Amino acid sequence: MNQTTARENKPAHIFELYQTMCLIRAFEEKAEIAFDDGFINGSIHQYIGQEAVGTGVCQNLRASDYILSNHRGHGHSIAKGANPEAMMKELMGRVGGTSGAKGGSMHIADFSVGMLGANGVLADGLTMGVGAAQAITLKGEDNIVAVFVGDGTTNRGPFYEALNWAMVYELPILFVCENNTYASSTLTRSVTAGEGPVARAKAFGMPASDVDGNDIVAVDELAADLIARVRSGGGPHFLHARTYRVKGHISRDKLLYRRDGETSENWENEPLGRCAGWLAENGFDESELRTAHSAAYARIDAAVESAKAAPFPDAALAYVDVQDFGPPEPWTKEGGAS
């Protein structure tokens, strides 16, 4: 999206990424408040602390490129261009939600911007990403697919099937492994053999790179390069981004499994502060950064208010979009549902 600006004016480009990251951070913080206030049901998996990864990758993609996300998908969605206002409505189960309020937080999707879905089942995005890349190849397009996968999920079998397949058919996929150290309440390294995701990808002969996932400048540079390679027929690539899940696995998580001070130590390395620091060193004054930051929060505050004001969907909409042949029969029918 911003590749021209990137080349011409790097600070301006990074500033744009900063704005996106602020939007994601604001979205996640406000969603947590809305959750605690009882406006959101189920659970939310926040992306706080990982904003640079999704932003650096997705902002280097075109609208026609696809991404497949996982359970922690709010940030990926916003970075790919999904509308935060519609997303907030989805979280609150209101009319105007991205998925018509059918899916909620874990099933955000916006096909109009190539966001093919968050996912409640780990690793399924990997194999579906392979299929999306097969489709691109079949249609002869020059689009690509980016698939996001957590560190813990690299222990599921479909991860290996997908990487192998993508290599065998030289598919246009960028696998993005977001290593945030944890898989729920388990330290991923305590259940993971070998040297980690990069070594695993390399075992398939896949070019694999490692980046500080909290450094937006580094993620952006690397992602731009890898995406260009994938797009020009270089086959699948693997990007391993080291980051940290600052919040709990879900917002209610009490983090009993962390040692004292661990969260605050890692908070010092969070990507927005680092990005602001870089921008300050590169010609932006503090007031510009503050303005950008508050603009994001103002936008999300408004999104929250408009979501709260939006109506709930009509119950009858529950029956819509199940399938063409043999759709469900509503309760009102004699004999009950079927």
Next chain:
Amino acid sequence: MTEMTFADAVREGLAEEMRRDPLVWALGEDLSTAHGGTSANQYLGLIDEFGPKRIVNTPISENTIMGAAVGAAVAGTRPVADLRMADFGMCAVDELVNQAAKIRYMFGGQARVPLVVRQAIGMRKGGAAQHSQSTEAWYVHTPGLVVVAPGTPADGRGLLKSAIRADDPVVYMEHKDLWVSKGDVPDDEGLVPIGVAKTLRQGTDLTIVSWSKMAQLSNDAAEALAKDGASVEVIDLRTLWPWDKAAVYASIKKTGRLLVAQEAVQVGGFAAEIMADVTENCAGDLKTHARRIGAPRMPVPYAEPMENEYRVTTERVIAKARETLDA
């Protein structure tokens, strides 16, 4: 008797079995962390008592959790594999259905597969399409498997213990909404036999057969109907395969009317099997054809109004019960 939550009672049951038999062990994601199983602390503290050889904190590897349980069972131990939710259990249907369920038979009885696989079922508010499913009928359809779906803390504990002692592979399906529910749990061993239903309430006009959380809703429905003068008997099957046909037949003989209530999608559900069976075997006792209630055939929606539209509620059970009573 001691009052306990479902999750606590089942954890106690598991611990008691692990103390009794050193070859009982558990495996699953997040079992030994400070949360003791992320969903409802069902494993809290067990790691301290039993150590990492018996409370195995696994990678996110559903196929291997299930496959390892099968291998460990045929190799002489009694694993309890936790797949957290039935929705993730689908990732390991192969190992369960193609291996665990068939090994004894296809190898001519050389081996038993004494494993328990825990797969939580049911809707919780806001769970949406991939964290809400009730898949018990899938496994009832599979020869070789036992399926249990307890509805109270005492049954949760007692059936887990029986499942662990059973030599068959047992699919143990606990409802997520029940984990925090409380009930009296016996202070003794409290075994609940596999295949034996429990009559929650006696009645003479209508039999409601149900299981898991829906049995409680059916009981509430019966209470409400009693105020209108209807006498409704409620049977909690507790075990779905083998189900307690004798108890159901005897009740139908008394009431002449049957309603089967399930939370799962109605089409192809377990209620259909019960109805077909009683149609074949109790026709002479039925004053009207048997009826069932289950969810519409659609994924579980997220937003509250749609979620409520989907739900089998006490009110809906009452309405269906009235229809059956009036027929």
